[in-house]
Structures are given as structure tokens and as C-alpha cells.
Amino acid sequence: MLEVNEDSIKLREEVFAYARKRLEYDPAPLDGPQSPSWLREKAGITISEQGLGGSQALEIFSEILAPATISTDHPNYLSFIPSAPTEASKLFDLIVSASAIYGGSWMEGAGAVFAENEVLSWFAQEAGLPKSAGGVFVQGGTLGNLSALVAARNSASQRLVESGKELPSKWKFICSAEAHSSLKSAAAVMDVEIIKANVDETGHLTGASVSQALAAAGDGVFAIVATAGTTNFGIVDRIDEIAQVANENQIWFHVDGAYGLAGILSPDSKHLFIGVEKADSLIVDPHKWLFAPFDACALIYRNPELARQAHTQHGEYLETLTESGDWNPSDYAYNLTRRPRGLPLWFSLATHGVAAYREGVKKNISLAKEIADVIRSRPDLELVREPELSVVVFTKADWSLRDYDAWSNKLLARGQAFVVPSSHKGKPNARFAIVNPRTQLKALIEILDSMDEEG
Ligand SMILES: *Cc1c(COP(=O)(O)O)cnc(C)c1O
Numbered sequence: 011m012l013e014v015n016e017d018s019i020k021l022r023e024e025v026f027a028y029a030r031k032r033l034e035y036d037p038a039p040l041d042g043p044q045s046p047s048w049l050r051e052k053a054g055i056t057i058s059e060q061g062l063g064g065s066q067a068l069e070i071f072s073e074i075l076a077p078a079t080i081s082t083d084h085p086n087y088l089s090f091i092p093s094a095p096t097e098a099s100k101l102f103d104l105i106v107s108a109s110a111i112y113g114g115s116w117m118e119g120a121g122a123v124f125a126e127n128e129v130l131s132w133f134a135q136e137a138g139l140p141k142s143a144g145g146v147f148v149q150g151g152t153l154g155n156l157s158a159l160v161a162a163r164n165s166a167s168q169r170l171v172e173s174g175k176e177l178p179s180k181w182k183f184i185c186s187a188e189a190h191s192s193l194k195s196a197a198a199v200m201d202v203e204i205i206k207a208n209v210d211e212t213g214h215l216t217g218a219s220v221s222q223a224l225a226a227a228g229d230g231v232f233a234i235v236a237t238a239g240t241t242n243f244g245i246v247d248r249i250d251e252i253a254q255v256a257n258e259n260q261i262w263f264h265v266d267g268a269y270g271l272a273g274i275l276s277p278d279s280k281h282l283f284i285g286v287e288k289a290d291s292l293i294v295d296p297h298k299w300l301f302a303p304f305d306a307c308a309l310i311y312r313n314p315e316l317a318r319q320a321h322t323q324h325g326e327y328l329e330t331l332t333e334s335g336d337w338n339p340s341d342y343a344y345n346l347t348r349r350p351r352g353l354p355l356w357f358s359l360a361t362h363g364v365a366a367y368r369e370g371v372k373k374n375i376s377l378a379k380e381i382a383d384v385i386r387s388r389p390d391l392e393l394v395r396e397p398e399l400s401v402v403v404f405t406k407a408d409w410s411l412r413d414y415d416a417w418s419n420k421l422l423a424r425g426q427a428f429v430v431p432s433s434h435k436g437k438p439n440a441r442f443a444i445v446n447p448r449t450q451l452k453a454l455i456e457i458l459d460s461m462d463e464e465g
Contacts, residue, residue: 017063018064020064021068025064025068033097037448038084039425040080040086040425040428041078041425042080043078043079043080048078049075052074053070054070083095083446085450085453086427086428087446088428088429088442088443088444089430089441089443090430091241091269091298091299092445092446093297093303094301094447095303095358096301096362099302099355100354102353102356103303103353111350112348113126113147113339113350113351114340114346114347115339116337116338117334117336122350122353123337123339125353125356126350126352126353127144127337129308130143130144130145130308130352132359132364133308134310137286137289137310139310139312140312142312143313144314144337145291145308145309145310146339146340146345147309147348147350147351148306148348149307150295150306151266151268151298151307152195153307153344154268154293154295154307154308154309155190155235155264155268155293157321157344157345159235159264160200161262161316162183162262162291163202163233163320166232166233166261168319178230180203180230181203182202182231183202183205183231183232183233183234183235184205184207184231184234185205185206185207186206186235186237186247187207189235189240189266190268193266203230205227207222209245212245212395213395214246214248215247215248215252216247216252217248217250217251217254218251220255224255224261231259231261233261233264234264235264235265236248236265237266238265238267238274239270239273239398241268241269242401242441243394243403244269244397244400244401246273249283249284250285254285257288262290263288263289264291265289267283267292267293267294268294268295269298270399271286271293272299272371273371273375273399273400275364275372276372276375277368278372278375279372289312290311290312290313291309291310291312292309292310293308293309293310295307296352296355298445299371299445301447302354303354305351306351306355309342314342317342318341318342322341370447374444374445374447377444377449378444380451381444381454382396382402384451384454388458391406392407394434400444401444403440403441409438414440415431417440417461420460426456429441429442429457442454
């Protein structure tokens with residue numbers, strides 16, 4: 011039976027005990043993947059008519075399944091973009107789950123939506139957007155970029171229709187040649203053309219390059235996207251120059267800051283983001299560099315009404331909501347039912363204060379600069395680019411992909427670190443992405459040293 015009973019009350023304690031154990035790890039074991047056949051054999055049959063009972067299911071999770079998942083908050087998890095949620099944010103995620111809050115509408119989730127909006131307003135203010143800015147927390151940056159671009163195209167299309175002009179045969183948007191893969195996906199989903207403008211020799215998209223791409227594109231360009239911190243390198247495009255081109259041409263300006271826009275919080279790096287205040291929309295992922303758990307992307311619009319017009323779903327059973335005039339988060343992205351996934355960040359920000367966040371981000375950037383100095387001092391290592399935020403990419407002389415792979419596998423197998431090889435212009439490299447305040451210089455140096463081990 012699905013109702014609460016003696017067994018489930020006992021299970022409650024077991025689950026809380028396990029959650030407590032996870033939280034108390036310092037650090038959690040790094041762990042690593044296993045093959046499907048290994049998992050099939052060890053986990054056995056878990057889905058059956060009778061059920062296993064919670065205690066046994068929990069044991070299979072804690073003993074077999076959990077160790078086959080990497081702890082992305084391990085301080086030496088340095089691949090892709092790690093995640094380093096504060097304990098406050100993790101704890102509050104438990105509360106969100108325990109509370110069954112519907113975060114799609116004001117009618118159902120007013121208190122939660124209010125708190126999420128406080129966070130969105132705070133970040134909009136950090137970015138210099140007007141008070142009227144607002145948006146929604148969506149699942150991730152991929153969905154955030156798509157939703158912003160859909161709003162942009164809808165707005166461009168409405169403007170043409172209102173002025174009696176013809177729609178272009180193909181819609182297009184411009185972004186950097188080094189922009190995130192999600193933009194290409196968005197273009198495919200929207201059936202629009204993606205125009206990748208060249209970057210300069212240091213990896214930045216510039217105003218001049220965007221102007222050139224725009225001139226070559228012909229009509230139908232509905233958005234220009236700047237990347238505020240590329241995923242591969244943490245390079246921040248020349249946002250102010252690009253904003254100016256977009257404004258002069260009355261084209262929607264979107265800033266993809268999924269990873270890097272959190273860098274605006276550090277007084278030392280705030281200047282890199284000048285121009286973001288001119289954005290029509292922006293995204294930043296709290297699960298990347300705002301110390302919140304998976305999965306959350308803050309999607310913010312200068313003029314949320316334009317997004318509402320693009321995204322509101324109309325259905326008979328939804329009419330009381332759509333006609334209420336309330337602020338319904340679902341109306342601002344490609345989504346309907348939603349968990350109030352901004353709440354863990356709200357709670358953590360309310361708990362720690364913004365200054366602690368500025369400090370955390372600043373510390374990561376300083377650490378990236380420190381390890382870059384060490385890399386520069388070693389004759390066999392070479393930085394691929396100067397780090398701007400908290401991503402450091404380097405090569406080792408004479409290493410092939412096979413050497414990087416062997417080294418990476420060794421680090422994971424002994425639970426030391428998770429550093430997968432990356433590549434640039436066809437050449438393999440090693441990459442540290444640092445978003446965890448617990449990552450230490452000493453541990454990074456040990457990882458560099460391990461490149462010189464025999465075998
Ligand atoms: C990670 C990333 C995305 C995609 O975000 P998800 O949350 O993984 O969907 C988009 N843009 C940039 C710049 C990113 O770093």
C-alpha cells in the first residue's frame with residue numbers, strides 16, 4: 011500500500027540517516043561509473059509486483075547504485091562544469107521535495123514563486139537590468155537558451171506583422187563560433203539558421219565580427235547571442251560591443267551566461283560583463299557556479315511580457331490561471347508543470363548573504379589564476395589560453411590523446427580526481443573547471459605532478 015504505515019515511518023528515519031551521512035562526508039567519495047552488466051548483476055531485479063521494501067531498495071541504492079555515480083561536488087571533480095551546492099541549498103532541496111509545491115502558477119505556488127522572483131530580481135539587478143525584468147527558473151541552460159530565442163523570434167515576428175511587413179523566408183540568429191552546443195540544438199528545434207561569427211585570436215566574439223556576420227546574413231536575423239563565459243575556456247565575449255550592434259539594429263540581444271555570468275558577482279571580474287545591462291534576455295545556471303543543486307537555470311527577460319506572449323499555453327483546464335493576470339512562471343519558458351527549483355538558491359542566499367557568494371566566486375577565479383601561474387612555470391606544460399574566469403586549459407608536451415586518457419582514467423580509478431581530456435582545434439588538452447570553494451591549490455598541483463608518474 012502507498013499510504014504511510016509503520017514500515018514507511020521506519021524508512022523515513024533510514025532515509026534521513028542516509029541523507030545526513032551524504033551531507034557529512036568531507037568530501038564525499040569521488041566514485042565512478044560501472045557497466046550496465048555489472049549493475050544488472052549487482053543490483054538484481056528491483057522492479058517487481060511485490061516490491062522490495064524501502065530498506066532493501068535503499069540498501070541497493072547506497073551500496074550499489076550510488077557508488078556508480080560520480081560525486082560532482084567532490085573538490086577534485088574538475089571536468090565539464092562541476093556543481094558545488096552549499097549545504098543550505100541541499101537541505102532546502104529536501105524541503106522542496108517534502109512539500110509538493112506546484113511552481114507553475116501564482117495561484118498554487120504564490121509563496122514559492124515570490125521567493126524565486128526575489129532571487130531573479132536580485133540577479134537582474136546585479137546585471138543592471140531594470141526593475142521590471144523577470145523570468146523563471148527552468149531546468150537548465152539548454153532550455154533557457156531555447157526559451158529566450160523562441161521569445162526573441164516571436165517578438166521579431168509580431169513586429170513585422172504589426173507593421174504589415176512580410177516574414178523572412180528563414181529566421182536566423184548570430185552567435186560565437188565558440189558558443190555552447192545548446193544553441194545549435196535550439197536552432198534545429200526551432201528550424202532556424204544559426205550563424206557562427208568568428209572569434210578573435212583570444213577567443214572573444216567582438217562587435218566588429220558580429221557586424222560583419224550581420225551584413226552577410228541578409229534579412230531574418232532575430233537575435234544576437236553573446237556568451238558570457240564559454241564552457242570550454244571561460245572566455246567572456248565583448249558584450250558591450252555586441253550589445254551596441256544589436257541595439258543599433260533593433261535586434262534582440264541574448265546573453266548566454268549559463269556558466270560564467272556568475273562571475274559578475276566578484277568585484278574583480280565585474281568589468282568583464284559590461285554591456286549585459288543592455289540584454290533583452292540572459293541566462294545563468296545556479297547549478298553551475300551559484301552553488302545550488304541540479305537542476306536550475308535562471309532565465310531573465312528585460313521585458314517579460316514579450317516572453318509571456320510567446321510561451322503562455324492555452325487550454326480549457328488552464329483558463330482560470332491564464333486569465334487571472336497573476337505572475338505564472340510557466341508562462342515565461344517552454345514548460346508547464348514545474349518544481350520551484352529556484353528555492354534552494356533562495357534559501358542559501360537568504361542564509362549566507364550575497365557577500366559570501368561574491369567571495370566564493372572570487373576565490374575560484376583567484377585559484378584558476380594561481381594554478382595557471384604554476385602551469386606557466388613548468389617547461390613541459392603550456393596554457394592554451396589565458397584564463398579569464400575559472401577554467402584553465404593546458405597541454406603537456408608530446409602527449410597524445412591516449413596519454414591524456416590513460417592519465418584521466420588513473421586519476422578516477424584511484425579516487426583522486428575527475429579530469430577528462432578536452433580538445434581545441436583538433437589538439438587534445440587537459441582542462442580544469444573550478445567552481446567548488448573547497449578545491450585546493452595543493453590538490454591541483456598534485457594532479458599536475460601525477461602527469462609525470464611512470465606508467
Ligand atoms: C552549460 C552551458 C549551457 C547548457 O546548460 P545546461 O544547464 O547544461 O543545459 C549553455 N550555455 C553555456 C555557455 C553553458 O556553459
